Amino acid sequence: xxxxxxxxxxxxxxxxxxxxxxxxxxxxxxxxxxxxxxxxxxxxxxxxxxxxxxxxxxxxxxxxxxxxxxxxxxxxxxxxxxxxxxxxxxxxxxxxxxxxxxxxxxxxxxxxxxxxxxxxxxxxxxxxxxxxxxxxxxxxxxxxxxxxxxxxxxxxxxxxxxxxxxxxxxxxxxxxxxxxxxxxxxxxxxxxxxxxxxxxxxxxxxxxxxxxxxxxxxxxxxxxxxxxxxxxxxxxxxxxxxxxxxxxxxxxxxxxxxxxxxxxxxxxxxxxxxxxxxxxxxxxxxxxxxxxxxxxxxxxxxxxxxxxxxxxxxxx
Amino acid sequence: xxxxxxxxxxxxxxxxxxxxxxxxxxxxxxxxxxxxxxxxxxxxxxxxxxxxxxxxxxxxxxxxxxxxxxxxxxxxxxxxxxxxxxxxxxxxxxxxxxxxxxxxxxxxxxxxxxxxxxxxxxxxxxxxxxxxxxxxxxxxxxxxxxxxxxxxxxxxxxxxxxxxxxxxxxxxxxxxxxxxxxxxxxxxxxxxxxxxxxxxxxxxxxxxxxxxxxxxxxxxxxxxxxxxxxxxxxxxxxxxxxxxxxxxxxxxxxxxxxxxxxxxxxxxxxxxxxxxxxxxxxxxxxxxxxxxxxxxxxxxxxxxxxxxxxxxxxxxxxxxxxxxxxxxxxxxxxxxxxxxxxxxxxxxxxxxxxxxxxxxxxxxxxxxxxxxxxxxxxxxxxxxxxxxxxxxxxxxxxxxxxxxxxxxxxxxxxxxxxxxxxxxxxxxxxxxxxxxxxxxxxxxxxxxxxx
Ligand code: SF4
Ligand code: SF4
Numbered sequence: 001x002x003x004x005x006x007x008x009x010x011x012x013x014x015x016x017x018x019x020x021x022x023x024x025x026x027x028x029x030x031x032x033x034x035x036x037x038x039x040x041x042x043x044x045x046x047x048x049x050x051x052x053x054x055x056x057x058x059x060x061x062x063x064x065x066x067x068x069x070x071x072x073x074x075x076x077x078x079x080x081x082x083x084x085x086x087x088x089x090x091x092x093x094x095x096x097x098x099x100x101x102x103x104x105x106x107x108x109x110x111x112x113x114x115x116x117x118x119x120x121x122x123x124x125x126x127x128x129x130x131x132x133x134x135x136x137x138x139x140x141x142x143x144x145x146x147x148x149x150x151x152x153x154x155x156x157x158x159x160x161x162x163x164x165x166x167x168x169x170x171x172x173x174x175x176x177x178x179x180x181x182x183x184x185x186x187x188x189x190x191x192x193x194x195x196x197x198x199x200x201x202x203x204x205x206x207x208x209x210x211x212x213x214x215x216x217x218x219x220x221x222x223x224x225x226x227x228x229x230x231x232x233x234x235x236x237x238x239x240x241x242x243x244x245x246x247x248x249x250x251x252x253x254x255x256x257x258x259x260x261x262x263x264x265x266x267x268x269x270x271x272x273x274x275x276x277x278x279x280x281x282x283x284x285x286x287x288x289x290x291x292x293x294x295x296x297x298x299x300x301x302x303x304x305x306x307x308x309x310x311x312x313x314x315x316x
Numbered sequence: 317x318x319x320x321x322x323x324x325x326x327x328x329x330x331x332x333x334x335x336x337x338x339x340x341x342x343x344x345x346x347x348x349x350x351x352x353x354x355x356x357x358x359x360x361x362x363x364x365x366x367x368x369x370x371x372x373x374x375x376x377x378x379x380x381x382x383x384x385x386x387x388x389x390x391x392x393x394x395x396x397x398x399x400x401x402x403x404x405x406x407x408x409x410x411x412x413x414x415x416x417x418x419x420x421x422x423x424x425x426x427x428x429x430x431x432x433x434x435x436x437x438x439x440x441x442x443x444x445x446x447x448x449x450x451x452x453x454x455x456x457x458x459x460x461x462x463x464x465x466x467x468x469x470x471x472x473x474x475x476x477x478x479x480x481x482x483x484x485x486x487x488x489x490x491x492x493x494x495x496x497x498x499x500x501x502x503x504x505x506x507x508x509x510x511x512x513x514x515x516x517x518x519x520x521x522x523x524x525x526x527x528x529x530x531x532x533x534x535x536x537x538x539x540x541x542x543x544x545x546x547x548x549x550x551x552x553x554x555x556x557x558x559x560x561x562x563x564x565x566x567x568x569x570x571x572x573x574x575x576x577x578x579x580x581x582x583x584x585x586x587x588x589x590x591x592x593x594x595x596x597x598x599x600x601x602x603x604x605x606x607x608x609x610x611x612x613x614x615x616x617x618x619x620x621x622x623x624x625x626x627x628x629x630x631x632x633x634x635x636x637x638x639x640x641x642x643x644x645x646x647x648x649x650x651x652x653x654x655x656x657x658x659x660x661x662x663x664x665x666x667x668x669x670x671x672x673x674x675x676x677x678x679x680x681x682x683x684x685x686x687x688x689x690x691x692x693x694x695x696x697x698x699x700x701x702x703x704x705x706x707x708x709x710x711x712x713x714x715x716x717x718x719x720x721x722x723x724x725x726x727x728x729x730x731x732x733x734x735x736x737x738x739x740x741x742x743x744x745x746x747x748x749x750x751x752x753x754x755x756x757x758x759x760x761x762x763x764x765x766x767x
Pocket of ligand 2: 706710
């Protein structure tokens with residue numbers, strides 16, 4: 001007896017799927033982001049909570065609205081939530097909420113969806129949004145406050161990379177503050193400790209690959225040393241850690257091969273050190289990543305993998 | 317000599333095994349009342365039928381042949397009457413091929429076979445080895461061809477061709493492939509446990525033709541009983557100085573020739589090349605069993621062992637005649653009641669989904685798998701590079717869907733699409749559930765059509 005033909009389905013091989021979907025993957029990243037997010041809230045209090053909420057909700061709704069408007073199916077794959085969190089984490093802790101909303105809309109509408117949505121964007125949406133705000137509202141984007149937790153009256157301060165930055169106390173206590181996050185800076189960038197823990201989580205579950213963060217951070221440390229500055233200070237300061245673990249490793253905007261990832265990491269380190277040292281800006285992580293994002297398609301095109309059994313063409 | 321352990325030398329993936337039939341001894345399924353025989357059952361040239369409607373045939377009688385070298389003749393799997401010619405759609409290749417049907421007379425009357433030694437009657441294996449050494453290579457190759465042998469691991473490449481490398485290609489290594497790396501399939505595992513002597517005799521016969529310096533038996537470590545047993549037989553036959561039994565990690569696709577050769581002897585078959593280009597010939601265990609039967613018992617290839625597994629009440633390993641409709645195997649193992657089925661010829665990774673179970677067992681078939689398909693629909697590629705990390709051929713699979721969709725086949729070539737062995741590792745790990753292999757097949761076909 002033949003099986004009823006209406007019951008038979010046809011599909012391509014393979015007929016097995018691991019089942020680790022994009023959505024699951026993205027929510028693993030969200031879990032990892034809870035650590036730096038928690039640090040941001042701990043050090044910068046309620047205003048950090050508001051900014052994160054505003055950013056996540058705006059990103060989510062913007063993506064939903066655009067998909068509806070274009071009559072495309074909205075997939076709640078978690079990528080808008082990640083952009084929302086990351087965007088909030090790279091903003092100063094006292095950013096006015098309406099500016100956060102404007103930036104988040106820009107990040108999703110222009111940097112992500114205008115290119116065709118998840119997978120097609122060239123630039124990291126969160127960093128694109130941040131760059132947009134830095135141009136539009138330079139003053140608010142460079143106003144930092146000292147960590148004061150839920151204590152409302154925060155005093156303005158400089159980030160460790162700022163020219164007016166001064167630290168009282170021993171060098172060891174400076175490193176310690178930078179390591180745990182007790183310094184001025186963006187909401188999510190100050191605590192190297194929790195960012196690294198989040199990064200280890202991502203590495204352990206093989207969500208990200210080690211090459212980009214290791215080569216990025218390694219290059220910054222090495223070049224800082226070559227240029228005569230303090231390598232440990234350089235890697236703990238500013239947005240390097242969050243950039244290296246959570247932004248530079250963004251799949252869509254980074255190369256896919258191992259060699260490509262190494263070049264990408266080294267390029268990032270080089271740009272970051274150059275911008276910090278010679279540029280007009282104190283911090284260069286965001287721009288380094290955006291610049292290297294632009295090179296990613298080229299790296300994937302010209303740095304193809306050598307396939308199994310590849311042999312150089314013999315001279316004919 | 318003890319069992320050697322080797323590591324895998326390629327990326328690949330770890331798969332759930334689902335070898336639910338590994339303890340099911342091979343069971344013989346009754347002869348088909350009507351056997352359907354497609355004229356093409358191997359890679360290479362098709363045959364032509366040499367019998368016609370109304371002829372009576374005996375089991376094992378040659379019914380189709382060709383004078384092309386890269387091909388293998390076909391034999392009647394049952395005795396009876398040739399009842400009609402028809403055309404069948406080969407669901408695997410998508411091509412319409414000539415076929416004829418034989419109505420069984422139920423007698424299963426065999427042709428006279430030229431028996432040198434009945435394998436079942438052997439007491440002293442060593443004596444048989446001495447006897448085999450005296451058979452000239454030419455005779456062996458002739459018998460292998462006449463028996464219609466093809467690679468039984470799924471590729472169906474004519475065996476005598478594989479065993480006739482051009483003289484400039486020196487073969488120094490022969491690998492007996494007992495890896496069986498696809499989930500669900502256990503036919504080779506059972507063949508090793510139940511026909512180990514046949515296999516080793518076949519291997520020894522092949523080594524008389526190729527004269528390799530190194531002989532390996534390669535088995536994945538998820539079949540420890542088979543490793544153990546093959547090793548014991550090697551010792552029993554006094555071949556322990558000549559043959560190494562190697563245990564390999566169960567990593568997919570270990571059983572593919574190129575990945576197996578690399579893991580075992582560290583050589584990379586060049587792109588577009590064959591194992592013989594690096595001095596290696598690989599044969600599957602079931603093929604070696606058939607080689608022994610062909611050479612020692614004169615028995616042509618008319619039946620084979622097939623795993624029938626998945627959504628069955630009684631999944632089994634069946635010995636079935638070629639030409640038996642797949643639907644009879646399915647009925648024999650009793651289907652579980654399901655809403656929807658995927659009927660797959662072959663394993664879950666490389667097998668082909670069909671919608672017509674009237675198609676018969678052919679020489680290349682090693683598994684009938686019925687399972688519910690994978691869920692979900694294709695999403696955007698997020699460039700996560702999981703496919704890149706998994707590909708055993710070191711390709712960049714994500715590029716193929718992208719360029720095939722746009723019809724840009726030149727780019728596919730630049731990313732070496734022809735080097736893809738369609739193992740499916742990339743699509744298996746893809747979080748966006750992209751049917752990458754489907755795109756690759758389309759791309760390859762478009763490129764071939766253009767030539
Ligand atoms: S695994 Fe899938 S989503 Fe990831 S890069 Fe490959 S094709 Fe794209
Ligand atoms: S590209 Fe081909 S060889 Fe590579 S994993 Fe995919 S199917 Fe296998």
